[in-house]
Amino acid sequence: xxxxxxxxxxxxxxxxxxxxxxxxxxxxxxxxxxxxxxxxxxxxxxxxxxxxxxxxxxxxxxxxxxxxxxxxxxxxxxxxxxxxxxxxxxxxxxxxxxxxxxxxxxxxxxxxxxxxxxxxxxxxxxxxxxxxxxxxxxxxxxxxxxxxxxxxxxxxxxxxxxxxxxxxxxxxxxxxxxxxxxxxxxxxxxxxxxxxxxxxxxxxxxxxxxxxxxxxxxxxxxxxxxxx
Numbered sequence: 001x002x003x004x005x006x007x008x009x010x011x012x013x014x015x016x017x018x019x020x021x022x023x024x025x026x027x028x029x030x031x032x033x034x035x036x037x038x039x040x041x042x043x044x045x046x047x048x049x050x051x052x053x054x055x056x057x058x059x060x061x062x063x064x065x066x067x068x069x070x071x072x073x074x075x076x077x078x079x080x081x082x083x084x085x086x087x088x089x090x091x092x093x094x095x096x097x098x099x100x101x102x103x104x105x106x107x108x109x110x111x112x113x114x115x116x117x118x119x120x121x122x123x124x125x126x127x128x129x130x131x132x133x134x135x136x137x138x139x140x141x142x143x144x145x146x147x148x149x150x151x152x153x154x155x156x157x158x159x160x161x162x163x164x165x166x167x168x169x170x171x172x173x174x175x176x177x178x179x180x181x182x183x184x185x186x187x188x189x190x191x192x193x194x195x196x197x198x199x200x201x202x203x204x205x206x207x208x209x210x211x212x213x214x215x216x217x218x219x220x221x222x223x224x225x226x227x228x
Contacts, residue, residue: 051137
């Protein structure tokens with residue numbers, strides 16, 4: 001196994017053990033809070049928590065915009081990990097990030113789904129969503145209530161850490177995505193995105209050029225790994 005795979009595997013294991021063993025316990029009202037957030041019945045819910053919960057739906061979209069294209073050259077089913085991240089966040093994504101192989105090229109042609117994942121429109125929607133939710137949460141939220149819940153409620157505690165993990169782990173798939181677009185040598189783009197999570201991710205998805213498609217021969221097509 002590569003050092004990257006070992007490091008990400010250890011992070012995933014540590015994060016999982018902490019979340020389920022050492023994180024604060026769930027509170028009696030936790031289930032009702034999750035139900036309110038999921039159903040859109042937000043009256044009386046701290047806007048910071050509303051914003052965080054919805055941002056946790058945007059981050060998997062942003063990862064998917066890279067993973068579905070990356071999955072074309074992987075043995076792992078990228079679609080399964082990407083879909084799982086909507087429910088389990090970084091817990092679902094980290095095994096893929098650890099086990100995937102370097103994939104700086106895109107073989108074949110993009111179907112309609114991959115074209116959508118590759119589109120700047122999707123990136124712009126994630127950027128708008130982040131800006132709106134961050135403004136709403138920071139301008140209307142109750143920080144004292146959030147800190148109290150973070151210290152005493154497993155759901156809020158783990159969701160907050162999950163947000164941090166997803167924001168910080170994006171660079172692990174960024175270099176290959178840059179290479180697939182002919183930007184692999186522009187290291188300043190990598191660091192500009194890596195150092196400004198999560199907005200750098202969304203700006204990148206909004207501005208990045210299309211993936212460079214490569215035509216493959218018939219013998220190669222027969223050996224090609226399924227798209228995702």
